[in-house]
Amino acid sequence: MTESKPTARRTAETDESRPGAARPGRPRSERAEKAILDATVDLLAEESGVDGVSMEAVAARAGVAKTTIYRRWPNKEALIVDALGALKGPLPELPGTGVRDDLLTLARYMSVERGLKASRCFWNVVGGAEKYPELYERYRQDVMLPRREVYLDVLRRGVERGEVRRDVDVNVAVAMLVGAFAYHKPPDPLPDGFGEQLVDTILRGISTD
Amino acid sequence: MTESKPTARRTAETDESRPGAARPGRPRSERAEKAILDATVDLLAEESGVDGVSMEAVAARAGVAKTTIYRRWPNKEALIVDALGALKGPLPELPGTGVRDDLLTLARYMSVERGLKASRCFWNVVGGAEKYPELYERYRQDVMLPRREVYLDVLRRGVERGEVRRDVDVNVAVAMLVGAFAYHKPPDPLPDGFGEQLVDTILRGISTD
Incomplete structure (x- = not known):
């Protein structure tokens, strides 16, 4: 990020009074960036x-000048992609003790995540795919495909370990896992024990034993 | 439908020259209705x-008066639900010779259907769910849930036949089947042989043998 003069609405005092907020000495530009990304996610949800x-709505919501946003992001599509990437965050650390443990960890994470703001953002990006194809494509490249690689790696390690x-097509298994969650689009409730039943049904379909 | 004075753009002559078009003697109101539903689907896609x-855009596209639409549909949501229902049409007839044959028939149908206009409409309704929750809910009730019952019945018959x-949760199996297709949102291509691999992986997971 280039030098900037953020006018973030929250003062340093306010930030420091909140747990997990900016450390003393955290650059103001970093705080402005966080305010901008948060505002983007709020609007997108x-x-x-x-x-x-x-750009206007984000600037107003974040309490920054529009120029502060344009210094870092050329257009709203780029801003949205970064905001979503930051929001989704990394997947949980996997135990690595076996394919079932790893898949259950991912399924539990997906069960929680679907109730979050991130999920409404995701569906709005998917829903806007016809109108904003470049945004959808960037989101796919930057967020969805890297996640898919994590899921695929779990299954590939399962193959290596026997x-x-x-002969299992790991792509099909991933589509079953992730797609089954998408089938219950929020706010449809997820049936009790869904993640575990899903993982065990998939495993029975792909296991060597 | 009450008495109407449709002013459908297509004349009877034109219709009769196309295969599968209106039979001679088909009421003009029926032709107007078809023109309205077709226009709705076109716009929605x-x-x-x-x-x-x-209502304005549909009337213009269908070549009918707005009042002709309002005689039958009170608002655009009702019109869209009927248009989508008509478009999706019935699922294919199932062979009924076993769970694998039935699932393969459904999977082949879904493989084709995703390339059709119906699929773009579906994703636009799903994508508009936040903005048009009543439309999404009616679509769910009128189109998605009846389809889900067909899928569930195939699996329930599979249970009855042994x-x-x-102990399989048939709802989880349906989410795997339909969700896996949704995971490859058009225009992402479907991998070769996807439907068959999907059905066989699911079957291995839920079969008695």
Whole structure:
């Protein structure tokens, strides 16, 4: 990020009074960036979705000048991609003790995540795919495909360890895992024990034993 | 439908020259209705999705008076639900010779259907769920849930016949089947042989043998 003069609404005093907020000495530009990304996510999660996100609206919500946003992001698509990436965050650390343990960890994470603001943002980006194809494509490249690689790696390790049959198409298994969660689009409730049943049904379908 | 004076753009002559078009003697009101539903689907499949559908736009596209639409549909949500229901049409007839044959028939149908206009409409309705929750809910009730019942019935018959284990949660199996297709959102291509591999992996997971 280039030098900037953020005018973030929150003062350093306010930030320091909140747990997990900016450390003393954290650069103001970093705080402005966080305010901008938070504002983008908030707007994106609202009912008007991608349509409702504009540089003007983000600046107003974040309490920064529009120029502060343009210094870092050339357009709203780039801003949204970064905001979503930051929001989704890394997947949980995997125990690595076996394919079932890893898949259950991922399934539990997906069960929680679907209730979060991130999920509304995700569906709004997917829903806007026809209207904003470049945004969807960037989101796919920057967020969805790296995640898919994590899921695939779990299954590939399972094959290497002899837990998963060699003739299994790991792409199909990933589509079953992630797609089954998407089938219950929020706010549809997820049936009790869904993640565990899903993982065990998939495992029975792909296991060597 | 009450008495109407449709002014459908297509004349009877034009219709009769097309295969599968109106039979001679088909009431003009029926032709107007078809023109209205077709126009709704066309608009819904376009990039602006549900936003782009209005009574005005449908009337213009269908070549009918707005009053002709209002005689039958009180608002655009009702019109969209009927249009989608008509478009998706019935699922294919199932062979009924076993759970694998039935699932393969459904999977082949889903493989084809995802390339059709219906699929773009579906994603636009799903994408507009935050903004048009009543439309999404009606679509769910009128189109998605009846389809889900067909899938569930295939699996329940499999349980009755002893092909599918009694402890399988058939809802999870349906989420795996339908969700896996949704995971490859068009225009992402479907991997070769996807439907068959998916069905066979699911079956291995739920079969008694």
